[in-house]
Amino acid sequence: MTGKSRFGIVASPFSRALIALVAIVALGFVFHADGAFYKWSTHRDMLRQVSVYGILACGMTVVIISGGIDLSVGSLLGMIAVVFSILSIHRGWSPWLAVPLCLLLGAGCGAVSGGLVARFGMQPFIATLAMMVFARGLAKYLSGGQKISNYMQLPDGSFQNMELPAFYNLLDTRLLGDNVAAVTLVFLMCLFICWVILSKLRVGRYVFAIGGGENAALLSGVPVMRVKLLAYGLCGLFSAVAGICQAAQEYQGDPESGGGYELSAIAIVVIGGTSLAGGRGGILLTLLGTLTIGYLEKILSINAVGEASRLMLTGAIVVTAVMLQRGKQS
Numbered sequence: 467m468t469g470k471s472r473f474g475i476v477a478s479p480f481s482r483a484l485i486a487l488v489a490i491v492a493l494g495f496v497f498h499a500d501g502a503f504y505k506w507s508t509h510r511d512m513l514r515q516v517s518v519y520g521i522l523a524c525g526m527t528v529v530i531i532s533g534g535i536d537l538s539v540g541s542l543l544g545m546i547a548v549v550f551s552i553l554s555i556h557r558g559w560s561p562w563l564a565v566p567l568c569l570l571l572g573a574g575c576g577a578v579s580g581g582l583v584a585r586f587g588m589q590p591f592i593a594t595l596a597m598m599v600f601a602r603g604l605a606k607y608l609s610g611g612q613k614i615s616n617y618m619q620l621p622d623g624s625f626q627n628m629e630l631p632a633f634y635n636l637l638d639t640r641l642l643g644d645n646v647a648a649v650t651l652v653f654l655m656c657l658f659i660c661w662v663i664l665s666k667l668r669v670g671r672y673v674f675a676i677g678g679g680e681n682a683a684l685l686s687g688v689p690v691m692r693v694k695l696l697a698y699g700l701c702g703l704f705s706a707v708a709g710i711c712q713a714a715q716e717y718q719g720d721p722e723s724g725g726g727y728e729l730s731a732i733a734i735v736v737i738g739g740t741s742l743a744g745g746r747g748g749i750l751l752t753l754l755g756t757l758t759i760g761y762l763e764k765i766l767s768i769n770a771v772g773e774a775s776r777l778m779l780t781g782a783i784v785v786t787a788v789m790l791q792r793g794k795q796s
Contacts, residue, residue, distance in 0.1 A: 479739030479747070482790060483754035486737060490761045499768040506645070508764060514647035516760030518543075518715075520752070521708040522731035523738075524656045525576075525701030527752045528664065530735055532697045533677040533744030534590040538579060538597035539705045539731055543724035545605040546572050546709025551614035551719025554631050561633040569706045575601060576702020577695050584694035594698075598728070605721040615718035630717060637714035649711045653756075656704055660749040663700070673697055677744025733780060734759050737787045 494503040502508055522539045529536045546568050553564040575597060582593035616628045637648050664670040672693045675683040684690050708727075713719045738755025740747025759780070766776045 479741075479751055480754070483737070483739045483751050483758070486787075487754050487758045487761070490758050490765070494761060494765045497765060497769050499770075502768045503765065508768065510640075510645060510647070512760045512764040513650045516756055516763070517647065517649045517653035518708045518712055519727065519730045519734060519759065520653045520756040521656050521704050521711065522727055523734040523752050523756055524653075524660045524749065525704030526728075526731040526735050527738075527740055527747060527749055528660060528673060528697045529590075529701045530732075530740055530742060531664070531677045531744060531747045532673045532694060533680065534583060534694070534697065535594065535732070535742075536576070536579065536698060536701045537591065537594040537728050538575070538601055539701060539708075540724035540727035540729075541598040541601035541605070542572055542575055542702055542705035543709040543712055543727055544721055545575075545601040545608075546706045547713040547716075547723050548605045548609045548614055548719035548721050550710050550713050552608065554633065555614065555616055555628060555719075556618055561631065565633075565710060568710055569703055572706025572709065573699045573703040576705065577699040579702070580695040580698030583698065584691040602721070609719065609721045611721065613718045613720045634714045634717055637711055638717075649715060652707065652711055656707060657749055657753055660700075660752075664749055669693060669696060674745055677746070679745070730759065730780075733784045736784055739787075742788065 498504060522543065526536060526539060549571060550564055550568045553559040553567065554561060579590075579593050579597045582588040582596075583590050616630045618626050618628055637652070639648050640646060641648060641651065664673065672683070672688045675686065675688050676690055676693055680690060709724070712723055716723070734755040735747070735752055736742060736755070737758050738747075738751035738753070740751050740755075762780070762783070763776065766779070
């Protein structure tokens with residue numbers, strides 16, 4: 467079929483994602499919670515709240531286009547939040563040292579998952595599930611199961627109130643006349659980096675080629691193993707960025723932080739229109755998916771809809787998005 471799918475929806479993934487976003491925003495104008503949706507602060511806060519999910523979705527987009535999946539991003543976020551808080555708050559490390567180390571740690575964990583997939587032929591679901599469990603366990607081990615904040619318990623049982631590093635305030639600040647959160651700018655930077663990789667670099671074409679058919683890509687001379695290592699390494703890197711931002715926003719490193727975030731990241735990518743089968747998609751679609759999920763969450767929040775209903779609705783939307791993808795491919 468061309469032009470339209472069996473569901474009568476415009477076949478272009480970008481068009482479908484844009485229609486979904488417009489539909490959600492239109493709901494906001496109808497269910498505006500006594501005018502709350504009309505205020506700029508609502509949209510500004512939505513962008514701030516969804517930015518961490520969006521950063522995770524950037525890395526997830528690259529992995530899914532390559533034909534894989536990464537279930538470890540939420541746990542990596544929690545682990546990095548703990549490590550960054552320990553280094554920057556308790557150890558007093560400069561952000562010039564703590565940030566690069568955390569980024570390397572995240573990229574390294576992602577590369578380990580990629581190595582299990584590319585070198586040992588392990589299913590991405592299994593490899594990243596193992597990394598998810600390992601990273602969560604490491605976060606709890608390093609933190610002793612406690613949140614790492616500027617209140618540090620001393621050996622005698624008393625607590626010391628330590629000064630919060632200025633870097634935390636920098637990442638949690640609002641810029642451009644108090645209109646844009648710093649974490650939103652970080653999200654936009656991650657989007658730009660992914661766009662350059664997928665659209666302007668040769669490795670981006672390799673990622674699409676592997677997702678479209680790994681055997682054919684291998685026969686065409688694509689370095690499949692290295693590209694998969696890069697894809698999963700990038701996903702781990704963006705998870706580390708999200709973990710640092712999460713720690714800065716919460717002013718602490720919580721070993722339970724990021725639980726379920728991997729599902730939100732996958733939902734964003736799928737709702738945006740990137741195919742779970744691999745080989746098709748793009749980072750601009752992920753931006754639309756991020757805004758769609760962000761507005762959906764915000765509209766439900768300002769209308770006091772419970773978390774249970776939000777989760778069920780999000781699940782239904784993901785299923786619908788996947789069905790529309792299958793309809794187009796038929």
